[in-house]
Amino acid sequence: MNLWITLETGLREIAAHKFRSFLSMLGIVLGVSSLIATMSLTNGIERGTKAFMQQVGGLELVTVIGKEISAEMIEFANLSPGRTVQDARAIRASTPVVTEISPEINIGALLSSGPISQRMQVAGAWPDYFGVNRHEIEAGRFLTQLDVDRAAHSVVIGDSILKRFWPNLPAEDAVGRILTINQTPFKVVGVLKVYEREQDKRIREIVKARQQPTSSKSQNRWDPFRRKNESVIIPLSTMFFEYKSGQLPEDSLDSIRLDNLSFRVGDLDRFRETLSKVRNALNITHRGVDDFDLQTREEWFQGMEASISATRLSGGLIAAISLVVGGIGITNIMLASITERVREIGIRLAVGARGGDIFLQILVESVSVAFIGGIIGVAAGFGLIKLLIVIAPSENVPFVSLDSIVISVVFAIIAGVLSGIYPALRASRLDPISALRYE
Amino acid sequence: MALVLLENVVKSYRIGDQEIRALDGINLRIDEGEFIAIIGPSGSGKSTLMHLLGCLDTPSSGRMQLFGRDLTSARADTLAQVRNKEIGFVFQSFNLLPKIDVVRNIELPLLYSGIPAAERRKRAIEVAESVGLGARLGNRPTQLSGGQCQRVAIARALVNRPRIIFGDEPTGNLDSATGEMVLQMFRDLHAAGRTVVLVTHDPDVAAVTKRVIEIRDGKVRREYNP
Numbered sequence: 141m142n143l144w145i146t147l148e149t150g151l152r153e154i155a156a157h158k159f160r161s162f163l164s165m166l167g168i169v170l171g172v173s174s175l176i177a178t179m180s181l182t183n184g185i186e187r188g189t190k191a192f193m194q195q196v197g198g199l200e201l202v203t204v205i206g207k208e209i210s211a212e213m214i215e216f217a218n219l220s221p222g223r224t225v226q227d228a229r230a231i232r233a234s235t236p237v238v239t240e241i242s243p244e245i246n247i248g249a250l251l252s253s254g255p256i257s258q259r260m261q262v263a264g265a266w267p268d269y270f271g272v273n274r275h276e277i278e279a280g281r282f283l284t285q286l287d288v289d290r291a292a293h294s295v296v297i298g299d300s301i302l303k304r305f306w307p308n309l310p311a312e313d314a315v316g317r318i319l320t321i322n323q324t325p326f327k328v329v330g331v332l333k334v335y336e337r338e339q340d341k342r343i344r345e346i347v348k349a350r351q352q353p354t355s356s357k358s359q360n361r362w363d364p365f366r367r368k369n370e371s372v373i374i375p376l377s378t379m380f381f382e383y384k385s386g387q388l389p390e391d392s393l394d395s396i397r398l399d400n401l402s403f404r405v406g407d408l409d410r411f412r413e414t415l416s417k418v419r420n421a422l423n424i425t426h427r428g429v430d431d432f433d434l435q436t437r438e439e440w441f442q443g444m445e446a447s448i449s450a451t452r453l454s455g456g457l458i459a460a461i462s463l464v465v466g467g468i469g470i471t472n473i474m475l476a477s478i479t480e481r482v483r484e485i486g487i488r489l490a491v492g493a494r495g496g497d498i499f500l501q502i503l504v505e506s507v508s509v510a511f512i513g514g515i516i517g518v519a520a521g522f523g524l525i526k527l528l529i530v531i532a533p534s535e536n537v538p539f540v541s542l543d544s545i546v547i548s549v550v551f552a553i554i555a556g557v558l559s560g561i562y563p564a565l566r567a568s569r570l571d572p573i574s575a576l577r578y579e
Numbered sequence: 580m581a582l583v584l585l586e587n588v589v590k591s592y593r594i595g596d597q598e599i600r601a602l603d604g605i606n607l608r609i610d611e612g613e614f615i616a617i618i619g620p621s622g623s624g625k626s627t628l629m630h631l632l633g634c635l636d637t638p639s640s641g642r643m644q645l646f647g648r649d650l651t652s653a654r655a656d657t658l659a660q661v662r663n664k665e666i667g668f669v670f671q672s673f674n675l676l677p678k679i680d681v682v683r684n685i686e687l688p689l690l691y692s693g694i695p696a697a698e699r700r701k702r703a704i705e706v707a708e709s710v711g712l713g714a715r716l717g718n719r720p721t722q723l724s725g726g727q728c729q730r731v732a733i734a735r736a737l738v739n740r741p742r743i744i745f746g747d748e749p750t751g752n753l754d755s756a757t758g759e760m761v762l763q764m765f766r767d768l769h770a771a772g773r774t775v776v777l778v779t780h781d782p783d784v785a786a787v788t789k790r791v792i793e794i795r796d797g798k799v800r801r802e803y804n805p
Contacts, residue, residue, distance in 0.1 A: 145690055491735065
């Protein structure tokens, strides 16, 4: 008996018992839809996380952090000047693999322009700051070495600052305006790009196209780029001379303690080697006192990836369990259906069907049930995702990849095959004589 | 030429500790073109005999040769093939598939012999017309009378051009007029040169055949020509 006829017979049988077939499919529908949903959710999380990792500087970014001094070195704590600009220079000199290095001093300061005032975090930095923190310019320019050398009163602001102080001004026109920081006037030399997630960008573009005011809903949500958009950056030298000098008589630009010191490793293949060179350089500037450490994103990123794969695994496990349950459902109903059709099988055997023909017929039927269930499950999965987006809006929009559809349907088919084998085997082993007599 | 040759065939079943001999040393030869009745009361072993002759079962001992092949210890798949190609069955309770229409019921044996769809359909319609069901092709068995059902069953038995046709109490579920009509069909098949074996307990049915084999307690009790 050829496969086409077998398939047709199977589909007729399924169509003849629509409700029963639907019930037997239900488990597969649930399994496949939850598989699709979890895969799409983790896809979304993964994509969002990857984008976030890139935006925050990627793996290449290393931060020099302060560390509690170990007990045996505690006596010598005063020898170490802490993290200073000297460290930045030492790191730069130690290896060419460090492409950019950014020392930072941060203060909270009152920003004002005209009638508007607000307290904000202000960073004093080198021009490398922009590269290290993956900033992009929207209008004007970044700070330059000349700004630092001359301790210029130049400031580069983020998009949120622009919106706060000059709400209706395009970025180009804000360049050249004056922003006072703790009463000292600074000239805005550059405005940074808006940093946002893909989905926010799309929403913004749609809103812009419709000429509607921005909905407040999206602004209230946690935004990983908020701090980046609130950047206010002035030259490190200016920061020192205006706001940090004169506090202690021995302070100088070279000895003042930094609030942050980050650098970027240009070649990830030489990451470890570079870190150890940097460590050596810093041991000298810190005079052997172990009051610093190098913080890489490796563990953080690995942690994120691990939690993504854990989510994926647990979701997959739940889906797998429902697929198994669905398979058992099919087995159950196929067994019942065979009992109901013993006589039909007897007739087929009497007119010359072989055991193999009957086996194939039952198997094809259960695979068809599973396949149809899988297709319905894919559709239900799409629905489930739509529902999830509505009831639990997430930072990371789930998206259905072709892979996840193919994988889910393949799993459904495998479940169909496995659940059909036993009933098919039972059916194919029926004795024609007793099957014909069966009432 | 002998279509069927049974030599000292025994068929026994175990029920608990007891061994029951349904057939106890049967010798039988059926030639091409014969019209035979196997007759006997219920429990005589005539059904068991028909199951053997119809390749639904194999003997416990003895020798069974059908169509020149020794099938004494044939495998299930071999038997299925022989049933499919050489044997047509007509049952008392018709044994049609209720969910498919007349043509598909008649086609059924052809599904298992690898004949292409167009050819299957053509042959099924031909046979259906030859038994007078040309107008009923699209009906389901449930929409037909008993006589029509049995004609579908006969058409199904004929569609594979078998060398031997078995009727197992073919008139058992029919009223006497319809039964008579069905018997006439078997008579016509015989007249057309086919080998027909009817299994019955009814002497009136046996009387239409040319040779009657009476089975009693698993043995051939007597043989006569009506």
